[in-house]
Amino acid sequence: MTQLALFGCHRCAEPIGTDAVSSRFCDACLRIFLAHSVVGREHWAPHPNHTGYFVSNLGNVRGPRGTVLKAYPHGRGGDYPAITIDGKHRKVHQLVLEVFIGPRPDGMEACHWDDVPTNNILFNLRWDDPPANELDKARNRRTVPEPLCSITTCGSPVRAGGLCDHHFREQRREIIRRVLASV
Numbered sequence: 399m400t401q402l403a404l405f406g407c408h409r410c411a412e413p414i415g416t417d418a419v420s421s422r423f424c425d426a427c428l429r430i431f432l433a434h435s436v437v438g439r440e441h442w443a444p445h446p447n448h449t450g451y452f453v454s455n456l457g458n459v460r461g462p463r464g465t466v467l468k469a470y471p472h473g474r475g476g477d478y479p480a481i482t483i484d485g486k487h488r489k490v491h492q493l494v495l496e497v498f499i500g501p502r503p504d505g506m507e508a509c510h511w512d513d514v515p516t517n518n519i520l521f522n523l524r525w526d527d528p529p530a531n532e533l534d535k536a537r538n539r540r541t542v543p544e545p546l547c548s549i550t551t552c553g554s555p556v557r558a559g560g561l562c563d564h565h566f567r568e569q570r571r572e573i574i575r576r577v578l579a580s581v
Contacts, residue, residue: 408443421500422446431455431498435519443497448483453497457490457518477515491518495525507531513538 407424435455445451450462469479479490491508506525547562554562
């Protein structure tokens with residue numbers, strides 16, 4: 399249990415129940431943050447492990463000097479906004495969840511409901527297991543189907559030039575045949 403949980407909700411000081419969604423905020427305050435994240439009203443809270451850093455329910459991070467930090471692309475494909483804290487890359491969506499929900503549970507990962515890596519508002523984020531994250535990708539049609547051979551009757555996976563290995567070799571043989579016939 400974190401020190402903040404011992405003293406109750408970080409916002410209103412009410413006791414946090416054992417079945418609460420957040421280990422840092424009571425359910426009533428968390429509902430306010432969630433509702434305000436939908437309409438664009440920003441609330442800031444200090445990060446429990448990074449002194450001087452504040453994170454908002456809209457996915458912004460403020461540094462020790464009080465300025466909002468500009469996130470840079472990081473992670474798989476460079477599409478997750480991140481900032482550097484104490485020389486380490488920290489993804490913004492993880493920081494939002496750590497501040498408003500609590501530390502990452504074992505075996506869980508930070509998931510975006512809409513699978514848009516730059517949408518780091520609290521309402522869009524949750525800790526969940528990898529299979530649930532894959533279900534999100536399927537629901538949002540973010541999984542990329544394996545490309546198939548451009549020969550309509552083939553259906554084999556593409557290897558080169560939009561064709562499967564078999565049709566690619568056939569095409570090369572035909573090109574060589576035409577070149578030799580023209581000589």
